[in-house]
Amino acid sequence: MISDDLLKKYGAEKVHLVKREVLFGVDTLPRYYFQVISGKIKMNNFNEDGKEFIQGIFSEGLSFGEPPLLAELAYPAYAEAVANSIVWKLEKSKFLALLKENPETHLVLTKVLARRLHYKATMVAEISSESPEHRLLKLIDYFKTHIHKIPDEEPYLVELSRQQMADLIGLRVETVIRAIKSLEKKNILQLQSHKIVR
Amino acid sequence: MISDDLLKKYGAEKVHLVKREVLFGVDTLPRYYFQVISGKIKMNNFNEDGKEFIQGIFSEGLSFGEPPLLAELAYPAYAEAVANSIVWKLEKSKFLALLKENPETHLVLTKVLARRLHYKATMVAEISSESPEHRLLKLIDYFKTHIHKIPDEEPYLVELSRQQMADLIGLRVETVIRAIKSLEKKNILQLQSHKIVR
DNA sequence: TTACTTTTATGACTTAAATCATAAAAGAAC
DNA sequence: GTTCTTTTATGATTTAAGTCATAAAAGTAA
Known part of the structure; x- marks a missing residue:
């Protein structure tokens, strides 16, 4: 940065x-x-x-x-x-x-803080009122588009473990695992030998 | 600002x-x-x-x-x-x-963002893993010390409605009401004709 | 003072996610 | 390739908070 x-x-x-x-x-x-x-x-x-x-x-x-x-x-x-x-x-x-x-570096920092605040605002609303599946999808999509900057149409192979995802959205591993299975059944994401692709 | x-x-x-x-x-x-x-x-x-x-x-x-x-x-x-x-x-x-x-104003803004990020970070950790009573107390104490800047020893009369508190920490009114009652019984906060004093 | 609205309150019941137990894969280390 | 560790997986059970119903205060407006 x-x-x-x-x-x-x-x-x-x-x-x-x-x-x-x-x-x-x-x-x-x-x-x-x-x-x-x-x-x-x-x-x-x-x-x-x-x-x-x-x-x-x-x-x-x-x-x-x-x-x-x-x-x-x-x-x-x-x-x-x-x-x-x-x-x-x-x-x-x-x-x-x-x-x-x-000053240019200062502005870069300000923008970094702004982006982080945006992530937190998004996540806290999710965590406070959405279902495990919804939260998980928001997290994965956030990582895909904002962290890794992968275009919508390109597949994203999630690098996070189920435990890490659980800890990022305030759930337990078992709940995340079950949510992933359910999302896969609905064809919202794919599993390739236990790796998540979205 | x-x-x-x-x-x-x-x-x-x-x-x-x-x-x-x-x-x-x-x-x-x-x-x-x-x-x-x-x-x-x-x-x-x-x-x-x-x-x-x-x-x-x-x-x-x-x-x-x-x-x-x-x-x-x-x-x-x-x-x-x-x-x-x-x-x-x-x-x-x-x-x-x-x-x-x-530039001085820019720095003021940066600090405002930093403070807000701090609030969000605190709240999201609370919402994701703490009990209603814990979350409620964190919220009230946050408002007391950071928003209204009231010294610890002075009493703070909470101006928020139970519904607003619920919506700030991701709970339902009934749960907030019950948490308040329980905290009052434990003498962690006081009720003066339904107003909360901490 | 009365009528109406909003906020606070409480009990009974339901439910989604946590918890607990246990195991099968997958990955890392030797 | 075998052993050890970590990650993923699944079923059974528990529980904390949500939901629903209903009412009493408190606040506001006429």
């Missing part, structure tokens, strides 16, 4: 994370801007009885955790490496200077 | 809305920046069987609907006047010029 050159120029450092390593915890105060160089980071919550909710999955080039950094609020979730990863880490004050001195 | 002077300078116009009037519909493309002058606007969704979900309630001084305007996406929800209201309306191109030429 922010170019490597610019990040280096402002003194960003690389952080290496092994799979399952936690980068920051929920309710802690942000001190850095983070952006994925390689690998995959997820932000997630756990309720009292350990049920996970995935706020987002961030891969190469994407930043994460900027909202609380900008709003001066505690992190609303954990950040955990889904795979071995490398991320840029830039001190808050340097990040703010970067934004100030690079 | 953006000062009246600045809005006027860039050619913003006033729009008058009567209670229940709809300013824009879901799935339509944004063309304007909006900011409440007086009254109250809510953004909401309805599922197939008419169940409402309230994305947010915006009162004096607050902007709404900017994310899809910036992200070039369709509105994820309706905007409807909760009371007779007046709002500023500024054309997209003029709004973008305003941001470009007023």
Whole structure:
């Protein structure tokens, strides 16, 4: 999202994370801007009885955790490496200077936040009032068109596990599995040796 | 959020809305920046069987609907006047010029988006995995500390109806009413002639 | 003060998704 | 190719919240 050159120029450092390593915890105060160089980071919550909710999955080039950094609020979730990863880490004050001195980059960031807010607004309405099948379809279609930018008519092979999908839309795996079966019967999506194609 | 002077300078116009009037519909493309002058606007969704979900309630001084305007996406929800209201309306191109030429204002907007993203992230995790009582408390505490900025030790008289709270956290009125009763019994909140005090 | 509307309240019943148990595939590691 | 782990799958049962019905307060308008 922010170019490597610019990040280096402002003194960003690389952080290496092994799979399952936690980068920051929920309710802690942000001190850095983070952006994925390689690998995959997820932000997630756990309720009292350990049920996970995935706020987002961030891969190469994407930043994460900027909202609380900008709003001066505690992190609303954990950040955990889904795979071995490398991320840029830039001190808050340097990040703010970067934004100030690079208005085009600032606008890019604003648009990123806007897009994320749009995703959250869509998902929260889904989660609060739609059926498992509806929620699942919205999620898959969101990933197809917005994350991977695949045209409607081209097939999309879903890379998410059933558990991950469940955690992204607030359901249990079994419910997701049953919803997938039902959607397949209705020919709304296809299964190719357990992989979902939409 | 953006000062009246600045809005006027860039050619913003006033729009008058009567209670229940709809300013824009879901799935339509944004063309304007909006900011409440007086009254109250809510953004909401309805599922197939008419169940409402309230994305947010915006009162004096607050902007709404900017994310899809910036992200070039369709509105994820309706905007409807909760009371007779007046709002500023500024054309997209003029709004973008305003941001470009007023970096401090741009940063203010970025922070507003960041705060809203924080609210959404918190709420979606709640809605997806917490009990009605937990969700209700989070909502009330959010309004107390973040919307009205009331110190912890001071009492907060909740201005939301049970139906509105239900629609903000994806529950049914009856469930909210029962959760309130239960929280009162546990002395977590008080009821003063049906008004909630926390 | 009365009439009408909206909001709050409560009990009985239903239902969709969670939970629990168990197993078969698929994938990764050696 | 065998072992171990993770993911997918399915049936039976439970349960929390939704639904439905009905009414009492509270608020508003004439």
